[in-house]
Amino acid sequence: MEKTEMRMKPGDIVRHFKGNLYQILYFAKDSETQRDVVVYRALYGERGVWVRPMEMFFSPVDREKYPDATQEYRFERVEKSPKDA
Numbered sequence: 001m002e003k004t005e006m007r008m009k010p011g012d013i014v015r016h017f018k019g020n021l022y023q024i025l026y027f028a029k030d031s032e033t034q035r036d037v038v039v040y041r042a043l044y045g046e047r048g049v050w051v052r053p054m055e056m057f058f059s060p061v062d063r064e065k066y067p068d069a070t071q072e073y074r075f076e077r078v079e080k081s082p083k084d085a
Contacts, residue, residue: 008024008075010024010027011023012024013043013077014040014075015071015075015076015078016075017061017066017073017074017075017076020042020043021043021078022043022050022075023041024039024040025040025041026038027039028051035053036053036055037051037052037053037057038054038057040052040057057074057075058073058075059073059074060074061074
């Protein structure tokens with residue numbers, strides 16, 4: 001089975017399991033910890049830019065905490081990036 005993070009790339013539109021849409025801007029590395037991170041922008045409200053550790057971004061939804069979530073993963077792609085068209 002293909003890993004979720006291997007299928008996504010910058011430009012992709014993703015849905016958070018709570019419903020909001022975001023666009024992946026970059027995959028980067030934290031200069032202090034050397035951890036891989038995802039830089040992404042909210043596609044609602046003030047369109048803030050956020051950073052999250054890659055392992056958390058691509059993690060499965062915690063079913064104990066969110067038993068009614070409809071997605072398997074915290075973020076799932078909903079549209080392909082323009083490069084894939």
